[in-house]
Amino acid sequence: MTQPLIKATNLVRTYAVRRGLFGKITPVRAVDGVSLSVMPGETLGIVGESGSGKSTLGRMLLGIDPAQGGSVSFEGSAMPRLGTAEWRALRARMQLVYQDPLAALDKRLPISVQIGEPLEIHRLLPKNERRARVEELMAAVGLRRDQAERFPHELSGGQRQRAVIARALASRPDLLVCDEPVAALDVSIQAQVVNMLRDLQESQRIAMVFISHDLKVVRNVADRVAVMYLGHIVEEASSDVIFASPRHPYTKALASSVPVPGKKLEGRLILQGEPPNPADRPSGCPFHPRCPIAADICRTARPALQTVAPQRNVACHMVTPHTVAIAA
Amino acid sequence: MIGFALSKLLRAVVTVFAVMTFAFVVLRLSGDPAQVMLGPDVPTSAVDAFRSQWGLDQPIWVQYLAYIQSILTGDFGVSMRDRAPAIDLVMERIPATLQLTIPALFLKLALGIPAGVYAALHHQSATDRGVIVLSILGFTIPSFVLGLLLVLIFSVTFGLLPSGGYGSWQHSVLPVIAMSIGGIGILARFSRSAMIEVMGQPYVRTASAKGVRWSDVIWRHALPNAAVPIVTIVGFMVGSLIAGAVIVETIFSWPGIGRLLVVSVTNRDLPVVQCILLMIAATMVVSNLIVDLLYGWLDPRLRMQAAH
Amino acid sequence: MTALDIAPIGERGFLARRVNRLRRAVPFSVGFGIFWLAAMVFVAAFADWLRPYGITAMDLSSRLVGPGDPQHLLGTDELGRDVLSRLIQSIRISLVIAFGATILSGMVGTALGFAAAKFRGVVEHLVLALADFQAALPFLIMALAVLAFFGSSMWLLICLMGFYGWERYARIARGLAISASAQGYSSAVVQLGAKPSRVYLKHILPNIASTLIVSMTLTFPEIILMESSLSFLGLGVQPPESSLGNMVGFGREYLTTAPWIMLAPAVVIMLTTLSISLVGDWLRDKLDPTIR
Numbered sequence: 063m064t065q066p067l068i069k070a071t072n073l074v075r076t077y078a079v080r081r082g083l084f085g086k087i088t089p090v091r092a093v094d095g096v097s098l099s100v101m102p103g104e105t106l107g108i109v110g111e112s113g114s115g116k117s118t119l120g121r122m123l124l125g126i127d128p129a130q131g132g133s134v135s136f137e138g139s140a141m142p143r144l145g146t147a148e149w150r151a152l153r154a155r156m157q158l159v160y161q162d163p164l165a166a167l168d169k170r171l172p173i174s175v176q177i178g179e180p181l182e183i184h185r186l187l188p189k190n191e192r193r194a195r196v197e198e199l200m201a202a203v204g205l206r207r208d209q210a211e212r213f214p215h216e217l218s219g220g221q222r223q224r225a226v227i228a229r230a231l232a233s234r235p236d237l238l239v240c241d242e243p244v245a246a247l248d249v250s251i252q253a254q255v256v257n258m259l260r261d262l263q264e265s266q267r268i269a270m271v272f273i274s275h276d277l278k279v280v281r282n283v284a285d286r287v288a289v290m291y292l293g294h295i296v297e298e299a300s301s302d303v304i305f306a307s308p309r310h311p312y313t314k315a316l317a318s319s320v321p322v323p324g325k326k327l328e329g330r331l332i333l334q335g336e337p338p339n340p341a342d343r344p345s346g347c348p349f350h351p352r353c354p355i356a357a358d359i360c361r362t363a364r365p366a367l368q369t370v371a372p373q374r375n376v377a378c379h380m381v382t383p384h385t386v387a388i389a390a
Numbered sequence: 391m392i393g394f395a396l397s398k399l400l401r402a403v404v405t406v407f408a409v410m411t412f413a414f415v416v417l418r419l420s421g422d423p424a425q426v427m428l429g430p431d432v433p434t435s436a437v438d439a440f441r442s443q444w445g446l447d448q449p450i451w452v453q454y455l456a457y458i459q460s461i462l463t464g465d466f467g468v469s470m471r472d473r474a475p476a477i478d479l480v481m482e483r484i485p486a487t488l489q490l491t492i493p494a495l496f497l498k499l500a501l502g503i504p505a506g507v508y509a510a511l512h513h514q515s516a517t518d519r520g521v522i523v524l525s526i527l528g529f530t531i532p533s534f535v536l537g538l539l540l541v542l543i544f545s546v547t548f549g550l551l552p553s554g555g556y557g558s559w560q561h562s563v564l565p566v567i568a569m570s571i572g573g574i575g576i577l578a579r580f581s582r583s584a585m586i587e588v589m590g591q592p593y594v595r596t597a598s599a600k601g602v603r604w605s606d607v608i609w610r611h612a613l614p615n616a617a618v619p620i621v622t623i624v625g626f627m628v629g630s631l632i633a634g635a636v637i638v639e640t641i642f643s644w645p646g647i648g649r650l651l652v653v654s655v656t657n658r659d660l661p662v663v664q665c666i667l668l669m670i671a672a673t674m675v676v677s678n679l680i681v682d683l684l685y686g687w688l689d690p691r692l693r694m695q696a697a698h
Numbered sequence: 699m700t701a702l703d704i705a706p707i708g709e710r711g712f713l714a715r716r717v718n719r720l721r722r723a724v725p726f727s728v729g730f731g732i733f734w735l736a737a738m739v740f741v742a743a744f745a746d747w748l749r750p751y752g753i754t755a756m757d758l759s760s761r762l763v764g765p766g767d768p769q770h771l772l773g774t775d776e777l778g779r780d781v782l783s784r785l786i787q788s789i790r791i792s793l794v795i796a797f798g799a800t801i802l803s804g805m806v807g808t809a810l811g812f813a814a815a816k817f818r819g820v821v822e823h824l825v826l827a828l829a830d831f832q833a834a835l836p837f838l839i840m841a842l843a844v845l846a847f848f849g850s851s852m853w854l855l856i857c858l859m860g861f862y863g864w865e866r867y868a869r870i871a872r873g874l875a876i877s878a879s880a881q882g883y884s885s886a887v888v889q890l891g892a893k894p895s896r897v898y899l900k901h902i903l904p905n906i907a908s909t910l911i912v913s914m915t916l917t918f919p920e921i922i923l924m925e926s927s928l929s930f931l932g933l934g935v936q937p938p939e940s941s942l943g944n945m946v947g948f949g950r951e952y953l954t955t956a957p958w959i960m961l962a963p964a965v966v967i968m969l970t971t972l973s974i975s976l977v978g979d980w981l982r983d984k985l986d987p988t989i990r
Contacts, residue, residue: 150892153891168905183893405831416847526975535967641950658846
């Protein structure tokens with residue numbers, strides 16, 4: 063078995079939040095003990111509601127948000143500290159695609175300049191070849207040649223996101239983290255951009271971490287999916303398996319809400335209770351207030367993520383290889 | 391609120407201390423007062439005697455410590471020229487300066503703010519445009535030009551008012567006008583733009599739409615909210631009550647702090663200059679402190695932000 | 699007008715439309731301001747050719763000649779020096795000082811503001827403390843003390859004036875740089891692996907330049923007033939060199955007998971600061987409605 067491209071072990075990230083005017087500062091655990099790894103060329107989907115810590119996790123994988131506990135290693139060596147020369151050099155190997163392409167682009171520079179910027183920063187190609195590389199990238203993401211000198215505000219949302227993707231791919235990275243890359247786009251454009259991302263990922267053998275709240279999109283691109291709830295991974299399995307036979311009650315509810323073409327949406331599980339608030343975490347299993355099958359143990363003890371079948375991890379007291387042991 | 395006030399107070403003390411140090415270092419580095427005081431032709435022995443008398447032969451940090459120590463005990467040094475305590479010389483001049491700056495301040499407030507508010511309430515009318523033009527004219531005329539023009543018109547041409555000197559109320563008319571025109575212009579402009587902005591806010595529009603009396607809309611809703619930027623400018627004007635008259639005092643030979651500063655600076659009378667700088671900075675800092683606290687009172691949001 | 703008469707009809711219509719559009723876009727007062735400033739820059743640039751006499755050329759036989767004299771359009775001073783020539787030279791000196799100082803203070807302030815935004819913590823507190831210090835000691839007073847004790851030279855004057863208003867740029871640059879990194883384009887560039895110098899100079903600076911330029915138009919007239927005040931007090935530009943303020947200062951003594959010596963530079967100061975204020979206000983409305 064080859065070495066994982068990126069490996070996160072037991073990651074923790076806490077934010078200090080002040081409640082009320084003179085309230086005391088309470089720590090909010092955005093990411094709480096998450097471990098995962100991505101193999102070269104693999105696509106990992108991360109799914110969760112807003113507030114589940116999925117975006118923070120993505121930024122931690124890139125070393126933008128430093129880990130307060132646990133560690134991230136890239137090709138077996140530890141992630142350098144944010145802002146150091148080593149960290150900057152590593153940016154040529156790992157890139158981020160943002161949710162809001164308009165915010166991620168400098169509105170004063172034409173897009174061809176911005177797409178070529180990683181080449182300039184990392185001095186990747188001789189100057190005279192950079193132009194050709196930028197044209198190649200623009201063609202690869204489906205931007206026309208005559209759009210090279212356009213400014214971000216002169217392009218449509220989908221075209222801007224294509225420019226952001228082209229910029230991220232300029233240095234031929236090994237890892238691409240996409241944080242809700244299509245959430246800000248029109249539904250009609252979403253599929254085009256997702257398909258393009260998948261094609262590029264396959265043809266260039268880039269490993270990808272694809273973060274989204276939208277299961278349909280994730281199912282379309284990911285080889286493997288991790289479901290997050292309040293800073294924890296609650297279930298992790300290959301994409302086909304997790305949607306076909308979800309085990310964790312939260313995943314079940316999510317999967318039941320995705321329509322399958324040609325079928326009526328049946329047996330839909332509607333979650334009860336408040337959506338998760340990371341500042342007010344329930345005791346025990348974080349999901350228990352909304353869980354249809356919660357038992358007493360769920361209110362007191364937090365279930366660990368354990369392997370219930372080959373390539374399949376679930377964190378639920380009700381789902382274990384030895385389901386018998388729980389009854390007591 | 392108490393934490394907010396304390397942090398502001400601490401910063402104020404640090405700032406006064408910084409000004410004190412700056413004044414000391416710059417003035418000591420800039421050359422030897424002995425030469426200026428005694429003239430170029432005195433024997434070296436006299437220069438040495440002068441230096442040791444004033445402690446100028448000590449290393450600079452010893453002088454600095456001694457200076458800080460004496461300030462803390464309320465001793466601001468003795469004028470190198472008059473041999474009188476510096477603080478007495480300064481205090482003696484303050485009433486004369488205030489005699490100009492306080493009436494000028496009232497004039498600025500009484501004319502500037504109403505003009506600005508009136509213009510804002512009649513936005514884009516002929517009066518509004520008139521106020522804009524006058525206010526821009528007001529603050530683009532340098533006070534020394536204005537002072538000289540006033541002298542030219544009222545003293546030289548018509549002989550109505552004295553062109554300089556100190557004494558009767560007639561003497562202070564021209565200096566006070568020369569000092570206030572610029573401030574009136576600035577205040578009118580600021581009040582106008584603050585008021586226009588506030589009048590466009592949803593809460594003012596809501597208040598007038600739901601039938602609150604027009605005068606109540608203005609007095610209860612608009613003015614208190616427009617007050618924050620106006621208070622900043624007024625605070626600055628209050629802070630320069632002592633320092634703001636340098637040029638006008640020079641033009642009208644008015645025996646105030648500004649004249650004393652110019653004369654002491656030319657004579658290199660270090661203790662007096664230091665004492666004046668300290669006074670000016672302290673006034674400024676105290677008025678800035680009051681403005682900051684007023685902000686907290688006028689706009690609770692600022693208090694929150696600062697506390698965090 | 700003949701040029702217009704010869705022009706074909708279509709072009710004439712086009713020209714008229716252009717003129718009309720310009721007239722609508724630029725109010726008269728702003729047009730006047732632009733014209734006056736252009737004239738001042740022209741005078742400053744070509745002072746050596748425009749000046750009819752040397753600024754120290756004395757003509758004791760024609761002292762205190764009034765304005766309108768064919769030899770001396772704006773009259774002469776107490777030493778028979780041509781007021782117009784001295785005025786032209788003074789415009790040059792005052793503008794050079796004001797330009798130099800405005801650019802200097804813009805650079806100092808922007809650099810400090812960026813430093814505060816980049817490093818936060820101690821550096822930010824230090825910059826804020828410096829701004830407090832600047833606010834505590836009125837600039838004129840500080841300049842007075844420094845110039846009187848160090849003696850005045852052109853370079854010291856420009857450097858000193860270069861501190862005028864720096865805290866305004868620092869505040870703007872700090873605020874905008876912080877919001878730029880929150881907005882995303884600058885953190886996106888950081889994420890590409892760019893060094894801070896690239897992020898700040900190539901991305902943030904061009905993005906906030908229009909706001910900085912607008913605040914320069916606010917500082918510029920204030921610096922002119924400050925320089926002329928100092929020169930008026932005899933602490934700014936020193937004779938034999940001459941600036942607008944120092945001409946007013948010397949002219950003051952002849953207020954009763956020869957008011958034109960003082961009035962000519964005074965009018966130039968007023969019209970120049972007025973023009974900059976008018977053009978600056980207009981520019982601010984055009985470029986950046988967010989600052990007052």
